[in-house]
Amino acid sequence: MDYPKSVPSVGLVDGRFVDENPVAGTPGSLIPAVWGNSVTEELLSVIKAAGMTPAEGANNQLLSALQKLLSLASPMSSRVTEVSTSKVLAPEEAGLVLISASTADTTINLPAVSTLSGIRDFIVRRVDNSSKRLVVQASGNDRIRFHTHLSANGYPFLALIGAGDWWHLRSDGTGNWWPVGRFDATPLGRIVFETSTAANPGGYGALDGREMLRSEWPWLWDHAVQSGMLRAEAARAGGWSSGDGVKTFRGPEVRGEFIRVLDEQRNIDTARVAGSWQSGTNITGDNGNAPAVQGIGDLATVGVDPTSFVGLSYWSAAAFAENLVSGYWGMTRPRNVAYPARIKLI
Structure with a gap:
């Protein structure tokens, strides 16, 4: 598409349009039909495409x-785009936004x-990787x-949450942003164990029963409500609580x-509710007897410090006291490793 230079039309100078000049007696441009049709076809081709x-x-x-x-x-x-303070993004800033x-x-x-x-x-x-709250807000x-x-x-x-956490969001032209990808798509509310006491990125927090505002974590509150493990604050145990009943959980x-x-209907650990606590119990073998620990010297083989009896309970079916070489000693807390637990918050 170009100016109609090849058409010897009236009022065109090198194919360009000019105004009428009464003083000089030169006429204004007259648009030739071939050029007008060409322009129209150019525009129609865009509409049809x-x-x-x-x-x-x-x-x-x-x-x-x-x-x-x-x-x-x-x-x-x-x-x-690099950002270090609260900001309203412009449409032309679409791309990678690095936020501190x-x-x-x-x-x-x-x-x-x-x-x-x-x-x-x-x-x-x-x-x-600070503890400051960083929110990405829709308009x-x-x-x-x-x-x-x-x-x-x-x-x-x-x-x-955490350095390196990212979301890829795409608008649809009708009021919505849709996640195309994110750093960690682990399901909300899932518990994981870490080999680091530092919080990793991806939307995780400590599994510490902390109180949260429903307005700041609306998706997590919805998860708690629909989890089947939501209880009153006094009875929450290891489940979710309704907090103050109004603003928190x-x-x-x-x-x-x-x-x-x-258990979920297997009937081995019956009458249990999800997230409920249970008192410690003695461990027996499949035949109902205590584990085969016959004396203090055998304790180390099952991971118990012989100099202390932490985690041991004394079993006796007899009416009289048994000595330490009896087979009635059982463990209620075996040797274990403590790892930090995290919960997916978003």
Whole structure:
């Protein structure tokens, strides 16, 4: 497409349009039909390529067609934006956003999702490992569609926890951000054991029964409500609690506890409720007898310090006291290793 240089039309100078000059007596440009038709066909080809039917009375078809065609192109920009304070991201900042919240709680607002802005991709990544809260917030009534098994509409914000934690979010042009990928997609609420006392990135927190605000962790509160393990604060044991009943809730507390698999109708550990505590019991063999520990010298073979009887209980079916060489000694706490436990918070 070009100016009509090849058409010897009236009022064209080197193919370019000019205004009428009454003083000089030169006429203004007259658009030749061949050129006008060519321009029209150029514009119609864009509209048709977008799968639209040209309409004479519509004045916004070219814009709509361009938006639709652009949405089919890659929504990811090669731009990298570094942020160290709360900020509202602009649509043109789509790409990789590196965020530091080392000095204060930080909120990063995503641009509004609309047909005008089209489809955009943002990768939001945390670079600091502080305990400050870092929130990625959707604009207005927009929603981030994660954990839709708990809430069909998703949530208005998400939290980045730990250095290296990241989410890849894509807008759909209709008010939603959809997760395309994230650092750790382990299911919400899952318990894991670590070989480090430092908190790893990916949305994990200590399994310490801490009290949380429902407004700050709405997806985790929804998980607790739907878990079948939510109880009143006084009866929470190792399950979730309803906190103050209004604004707070509390996660499971399992520090220093042994974990036992829930019976779930096998009828070996009957009448147990998920997350409930159980008093310690003596361990017997399959025949109902105590383990074969015949004396103090044998204790080391089962991992017990012979100089202390921590974790031992004395079994006796007889009415009289038994001595230490009896076969009635059993362990209630075997040798063990303590690993830090973490829970998936988002």
